[in-house]
Each structure stands twice: as structure tokens, then as C-alpha cells.
Amino acid sequence: MSRETLARLLITCPDRPGIVAAVSTFLFNHGANITDLQQHSTDPEGGTFFMRLEFQTPHLDVSRGVLERAFAEAVAERFAMEWRFAYAEEPKKMALLVSRYDHALLEVLWRWSRGELPAKVSMVISNHPDLEPAVRAFGLPYHHVPVSKENKAEAEASILELLEGQADLVVLARYMQILSADFVSRFPHRIINIHHSFLPAFVGASPYRQAYERGVKLIGATAHYVTEELDQGPIIEQDVARVSHRHSVEDLVELGRDLERQVLARAVRWHLEDRIIVHGNKTVVFS
Incomplete structure (x- = not known):
């Protein structure tokens, strides 16, 4: 074909x-x-x-x-x-936002480099400089846009300027900043986030510690479209791993990162292959 x-x-x-x-x-x-x-x-x-x-x-x-x-x-x-x-001959332009954690980003870029993700990766944007060497190794532009409480609006404006005409899809590969409602409105159902918990459980920060303190027997990861309401967007894909009382918070984090990489990569691929229809706050995903 x-x-x-x-x-x-x-x-x-x-x-x-x-x-x-x-x-x-x-x-x-x-x-x-x-x-x-x-x-x-x-x-x-x-x-x-x-x-x-x-x-x-x-x-x-x-x-x-x-x-x-x-x-x-x-x-x-x-x-x-x-x-x-x-x-299919018109691949979507994809930009990735990341902070310091590299596992989800590198999984997506590795799969893209092998031809598994049909996209044109336009750039990687980060609020830290740490991952520039790893991204440059893929031959991609890397833009460092620092973000603080004082300059958040200016930083988002700079990111939007970089993305103008260069992103049909924005992937948050562990980008540890909350995007404003104005930013999200520019990309309706075109921003995918990987959340390190099995939503709707343990929303917000430190979900693995929340899970540990609740003594859960399953941890998970969730890829979802970003909406104005934090961690409440339509869910695309999820996966879980079984844990026990023997696992520390650090163990949960390590297991969770494997889940995050796989779940995000699958969600991104399904979006790029036009397999997802959003209906209200749900998705229909055709395999």
C-alpha cells in the first residue's frame, strides 16, 4: 500500500x-x-x-x-x-515541549527517527537547557525558553511565536509547566500531554508519591488532550503496572517512566494516523 x-x-x-x-x-x-x-x-x-x-x-x-x-x-x-x-503524504508538523526529564521525549524522537511516527518534527522547546545535546543529535532545532512566575506570559508568547505555522500537533513530553487557557485555545485537541498517573486518580503534582501514600496496587500513565481544566482533557491511552508494599516511591517512579514512554508514543502515533475522534470529553480511538 x-x-x-x-x-x-x-x-x-x-x-x-x-x-x-x-x-x-x-x-x-x-x-x-x-x-x-x-x-x-x-x-x-x-x-x-x-x-x-x-x-x-x-x-x-x-x-x-x-x-x-x-x-x-x-x-x-x-x-x-x-x-x-x-x-498521508502530507505529514503533520509536530513540536515537542519538555523540561528536564528526557525519557518520554527520547522515546518519541527515537520512534520518529525510525519512521514509526509519520510526522515532520519541527522543533523541541524547553524551559531548561539540559537536553539540547540529546535533541541536536537527532538533527533538530532546540529552543530554550526560560519560564518563571514573573515572565510566564512573555515566555508563552515566545513559544507561540516559535510554533506559529510550525505545529499541527504539540506534544508535552513531561513539560512541567501549566499552559494558560489562551495557549490551549490556539491548539484545540492538538496538544497531547503525558500524565504520570492513571487519571482521574492523583491529578496534579507528585502523583507517584500520592499513590505510594495511598498504598495502591496499580500505578499508571495517561495520555490525554490538554484542555483549560488541569488533567481533565479527553483521554487517549492509558496503561498500568502492578506494584506492592515492597515498592518505594523511587521504584514507582522508575516503573512509571516505562509506562509514560509507551503510552505517550502510542497516543502520538494514533493522532498522527488520524485514528482519534473527540466526542465531548471522550475519545473514539480506532485501532
Whole structure:
């Protein structure tokens, strides 16, 4: 299957009979070959319908722009759809924000360097200079933007200036700063954070110590989209590890970092491959 000719279509709409037939017939009539199709409805009667499909485009009879306009008129309007097309040959631009912890950042960059994450990494931004040598080794720009209580607004403005036109997706790879509501509003459902706990448990700071003090038997990590409310955005992916009374806080941190790396990498990949549809404060993730 050629990535250069691979396209995707994501749809959300009220559920009713005939949606799959209408979409499939439309694409067939324009020369597209559907290679994958997944769907989900929240309820057999009166639910919300979600669909993701992939199709090949080398034999389309119209340009992409014409195809999208025709789809809007012939199908989307009739079924009251929210929809979007995406094309694999146009990889998303991705920027990463990080503080001092390097494990999540390096996992994402390593997978990207191996071609596992279909993105154009534009830059890494940090409020500390520590990780510049590691990032430069990947051939990427590194921007040090110090942040303090006194200059937080100015620092965010500088980061936004760097990101202007250079980021379709912002990944917080253990960036230990709370972003303002204005910053978040610039990237709706396009900022992914890795939180070092199994949300909604242990929100905020020091979740592993919170977990230790509660004597939990499972710890976890959560990748979610960032919203104005701290650690409350739509969850994309989670994973857990079993622990016992024998584990110290340091042990929990070490186990947790492995979880964080894997969970963040999976969430980023699913976003880049257009596998996620946000619905309210939930996500539909097509595997």
C-alpha cells in the first residue's frame, strides 16, 4: 500500500441507516479504493455514529479539492456530518515541549527517527537547557525558553511565536509547566500531554508519591488532550503496572517512566494516523 496515495476520512454524525452505503458509493463512483473501514455507534437507536476509513487515490477522477466539495454537498450535508479528509503524504508538523526529564521525549524522537511516527518534527522547546545535546543529535532545532512566575506570559508568547505555522500537533513530553487557557485555545485537541498517573486518580503534582501514600496496587500513565481544566482533557491511552508494599516511591517512579514512554508514543502515533475522534470529553480511538 502506497503512503503517497493513502487518504483517510473521519466522520461523526447522528446514526441512521444508509451512512456506510452512501460514503462507500460516493468514493467508489470517484475511483477510490477503500482499504480499511471501522465504525462505531453509541446506541442502536438514536446514537452518534463514528467512522474512519482509509482509501487509495491514484485513480480518482477529480482533484482532492473537488472531491471534498462534492462530498460535502452529496453526502455530508444529507447526514449532518462533521467530517475531514487527511492525506498521508502530507505529514503533520509536530513540536515537542519538555523540561528536564528526557525519557518520554527520547522515546518519541527515537520512534520518529525510525519512521514509526509519520510526522515532520519541527522543533523541541524547553524551559531548561539540559537536553539540547540529546535533541541536536537527532538533527533538530532546540529552543530554550526560560519560564518563571514573573515572565510566564512573555515566555508563552515566545513559544507561540516559535510554533506559529510550525505545529499541527504539540506534544508535552513531561513539560512541567501549566499552559494558560489562551495557549490551549490556539491548539484545540492538538496538544497531547503525558500524565504520570492513571487519571482521574492523583491529578496534579507528585502523583507517584500520592499513590505510594495511598498504598495502591496499580500505578499508571495517561495520555490525554490538554484542555483549560488541569488533567481533565479527553483521554487517549492509558496503561498500568502492578506494584506492592515492597515498592518505594523511587521504584514507582522508575516503573512509571516505562509506562509514560509507551503510552505517550502510542497516543502520538494514533493522532498522527488520524485514528482519534473527540466526542465531548471522550475519545473514539480506532485501532
